[in-house]
Amino acid sequence: KQEVTQIPAALSVPEGENLVLNCSFTDSAIYNLQWFRQDPGKGLTSLLLIQSSQREQTSGRLNASLDKSSGRSTLYIAASQPGDSATYLCAVRPANDYKLSFGAGTTVTVRA
Amino acid sequence: GAGVSQSPSNKVTEKGKDVELRCDPISGHTALYWYRQSLGQGLEFLIYFQGNSAPDKSGLPSDRFSAERTGGSVSTLTIQRTQQEDSAVYLCASSSGPSAGKLFFGSGTQLSVL
Numbered sequence: 001k002q003e004v005t006q007i008p009a010a011l012s013v014p015e016g017e018n019l020v021l022n023c024s025f026t027d028s029a030i031y032n033l034q035w036f037r038q039d040p041g042k043g044l045t046s047l048l049l050i051q052s053s054q055r056e057q058t059s060g061r062l063n064a065s066l067d068k069s070s071g072r073s074t075l076y077i078a079a080s081q082p083g084d085s086a087t088y089l090c091a092v093r094p095a096n097d098y099k100l101s102f103g104a105g106t107t108v109t110v111r112a
Numbered sequence: 113g114a115g116v117s118q119s120p121s122n123k124v125t126e127k128g129k130d131v132e133l134r135c136d137p138i139s140g141h142t143a144l145y146w147y148r149q150s151l152g153q154g155l156e157f158l159i160y161f162q163g164n165s166a167p168d169k170s171g172l173p174s175d176r177f178s179a180e181r182t183g184g185s186v187s188t189l190t191i192q193r194t195q196q197e198d199s200a201v202y203l204c205a206s207s208s209g210p211s212a213g214k215l216f217f218g219s220g221t222q223l224s225v226l
Contacts, residue, residue: 004154032213043116043203043217051213089155091215098210099145099168102155 002027004092006103014111019077021106023090028068031093035064035075038087038105047088048075052095080110114138116218118204124224125194133189133221137206144187145207145215146179150200158202161187162210194225 003026013019023033032051036044048057048064050073056065061078077084087107091100117136125131137144146158157171161181172178176194181187191198201222205215 034213034215036217041219041222043118043219044205044215046214046216049213091155093213097168098143098160098162099157099171100155100215101157102147104154 002030002092002094002101004090004101004103006088006090006106008106009104010107010109012109012111013080015080015082017080017110019075019080019084019108019110021075021077021088021090021108023073023075023103025071025073025092025101027094028071029095030068031095033064033066033073033093034091034100035062035073036089036091038089044089080108082110082112084108085110116204116206116216118202118218118221120221121219122222122224124226126226127196128193130190130192131194131223133191133202133223135187135189135204135206135218137185137187137204138216139185140208141206141216142184142209143207144181145205146187146189147203147205148200149203149220155203158189191223194223196225199223199225 005024034049035047050066063076087105089105090103119134144161147155160168176192179189201220203220205217
């Protein structure tokens with residue numbers, strides 16, 4: 001069974017600092033990995049999706065890397081802003097299944 | 113529609129009552145998922161539909177839970193004889209197909225069982 005772990009559980013940084021969020025997974029046979037953002041009381045918004053054959057994806061200030069062999073992904077958010085405050089979730093889709101396994105998330109607070 | 117729509121957004125019910133939660137996926141999306149998010153816990157997979165078929169019902173917590181999808185579009189998650197432990201946010205997501213990557217989530221239904 002795929003286990004997805006996100007560390008740290010919570011993070012508080014001053015505005016302007018770069019954010020580094022970590023995700024690890026136990027089974028390297030994955031189809032893809034997604035990073036989501038969740039605001040309080042809202043659903044999830046997909047930020048970046050990395051296919052198993054890719055090493056990284058970038059969108060604006062966001063960059064996600066994938067090291068399948070070591071079972072790790074990292075989400076970098078450059079020059080953080082208070083609007084980046086949210087919970088960030090990592091989800092892994094196995095190679096032979098359709099359902100995603102989610103981490104518990106990292107709750108980020110960016111202080112103005 | 114423009115996004116995944118779920119209704120109601122909030123539902124308060126008494127223990128023992130039945131509830132129906134509705135999900136309207138993005139038009140043309142053939143894959144539909146239900147997840148549950150309990151306070152302080154991660155997302156728990158409930159059921160997956162491809163078209164109107166549910167090849168994977170492995171996540172349904174008990175036989176009080178059922179789901180259906182009609183016309184390859186709207187899905188309904190039904191919880192019979194609700195219990196307090198059913199209180200959670202129920203999230204629906206859709207994607208353009210089983211091989212598609214990106215999932216689009218609705219805003220969820222907050223279910224509170226008193």
